[in-house]
Amino acid sequence: MYRAFTMQGPTTVFLIIATLSFLVNAAPQDLSSRVRAYLQSQGVNATIPNTAIAPQTHGINGNGDLATALTCGVLNSYRDINLVTPQDGQLYTVQAQQHWPDRSPTAWGTPNCIFEPTTIREVQFFVGLLGITGTTYAIRSGGHSPFKGFASTDNGVLLAFHKMKGVEYDAQSETVRMSMGNTWGDVYGNLTQYNRIVVGGRLPPVGMALVTGGIHPFMRDLVHEPKLMHVLQEGFRTIPTKKGLLVTMSSTLRYGPAMTLEQIAIDSPTQMVLADGRLINANATSNSDLWWAMKAGQNNFGITVSITTKAYPMGAVWGGVRVWNASQFDAVSDAFAEYQREGQLDTKSSVIPDLVPTNGTLYITLIYFGPVTTRPKAFDAFYRIPAVADDSGPRPNFLSLISVGPDQVVPRFSYGFSSLYLDNSTIYRDVLRLCAKQGEKLKRVNGGTQVLIPQPISKTMVDFAQTSGGRPQTLQSRAQLWMNMSWGWNLAKDDAYVYALIKETYEMVDKLTKSRSLYDPYIFLNDAAPEQKVLRSYGKESFERMKEISRKYDPTQMFQKQVPGGFKLD
Secondary structure (H helix, E strand, O other): OEEEOOOOOOOOOHHHHHHHHHHOOOOHHHHHHHHHHHHHHHOOOOOOOHHHOOHHHHOOOOOOOHHHHHHHHHHHOOEEEEEEOHHHOHHHHHHHOOOOOOOOHHHOOOOOEEEOOOOHHHHHHHHHHHHHHOOOEEEEOOOOOOOOOOOOOOOOEEEEOOOOOOEEEEOOOOEEEEEOOOEHHHHHHHHHHHOEEOOOOOOOOOEHHHOOEOOOOOOOOOOOOOOOOOOOOOEOOOOEOOOOEOOOOOEOOEOOOOOOOOOOOOOOOEEEEOOOOOEEEEOOOOOHHHHHHHOOOOOOOOEEEEEEEEOEEOOOEEEEEEEEEHHHHHHHHHHHHHHHHOHHHOOOEEEEEEEEHHHOEEEEEEEEOOOOOOOOHHHHHHHOOOOOEEOOEEEOOHHHHOOOOOOOOOOEEEEEEEEEEOOOOOHHHHHHHHHHHHHHHHHHOOOOEEEEEEEEEOHHHHHHHHHOOOOOOOOOOOOEEEEEEEEEEOOHHHHHHHHHHHHHHHHHHHHHHHHOOOEEOOOOHHHOOOOOOOHHHHOHHHHHHHHHHHHHHOOOOHHHHOOOOOOOOO
16 A cells, blocks of 8 residues: 655644554653654654554554554555555565565564665665664565565564665666665666676575575676676675685575675675664775675664676576486585586586485586586586486576576475585585485475585685685685575474474584584575574674674664564674
């Protein structure tokens, strides 16, 4: 339902104050005065009709607090603001459940109202208002996270960015400014008219907060020259380049609009709204401490509303999906270790696995950034293993590959993470075997599915990441494997069992790697289970520095207290 938001003339706040006095039983006059002063400072012309004062029209579902009802009521009174409440029926249901890819019921919430800004100014007004009312809220870009509360809320307010879809390409600087309501498909589609691409998510439906999460390790060297690519991560995984690993933006980066950034073009502005409603730029030379923390600090500092990054010409690639059955499980496991020791030294090569032992199918997406016409030698370890299917070959550009890969066929999913170091033993095979054995416990679960995604990270990638501008993560200078263990199922009655199985599995992997002195304490944010201590895995010094930066830019600690979703600084 669409309401008007006007910024003109004298402010009419009588009915708002009456509502506040009626609804808020703790110091109502003080809160009323503060809201009145805020509205007047914004030049808001608001007249609330009597029908808007009743709590049920503010989006209350029967469980929300009065401050949330007040916040929704204030937003409900303005013209030209997009606000959706439970009274909007099916529209409310659709928007409340708009999580990627429209099949993530594990993440669904029941917000008291959904605010859909179309401008940065509206985001600033929203944050300023909630700073006064103290209302709990969640932030959603594309809604990629399957975790309850990360980009959803029960009884709070949901800030949904899907109407902020600006994509501005500047030919002179070869940069692209992107608003956080876009999906990666929106961005790629917009740039095709310029024959350009940015480094981003592999799957088109994933949102920009993936700049916190949907980017896969093979997105590197999109140009043929050895140029350094500064990239985005929300959903991102990791991006190796000829110079190393450039870890990028991560929002509630899998998890809401990009509130965390891992790396973007070195002096390009990142626009962020702080807890007091101010809009600032953060980059290597302006608010550089915030920029450092945003690279891997998730939604603990502010709300990123736009990012600017480098664009590159789209060139030819080699790639496709190679498929094996379960009889080749050990051989494929060993091929990963061989590829990491030898094939990955060719920095134009990358692999993305989706190993599904529960249905006996092993997929690997191969990609080689260059105009080759024959199988790249870097992938020899995989091509030596007889496959049941293979569609790899020359492709005109990267976009022709972005939808390749197995579909998610069950509605509920979650995942956990473990990291380990490479050696000359059978550690990769043993870890994958352990995970597959755990996957057999899904036989009692309706639709139980396990997908293992081992992501090889080279020493070169790590070394460059540690020297290219600084970031909170502390990574050891050695080859390592970042292990995503994903699980899917059909029914809510199995949630507790599967969540416990996920935790049991990554703890068993950690125990195995510790017993062989190959355990890596680093936890990759985009693949971590909600209970894993991601930010503490960066090391005590980085963790304490992030807390200090949080207190500097968010002195009231709004993003620790009022935005409970995501990985917090606790």
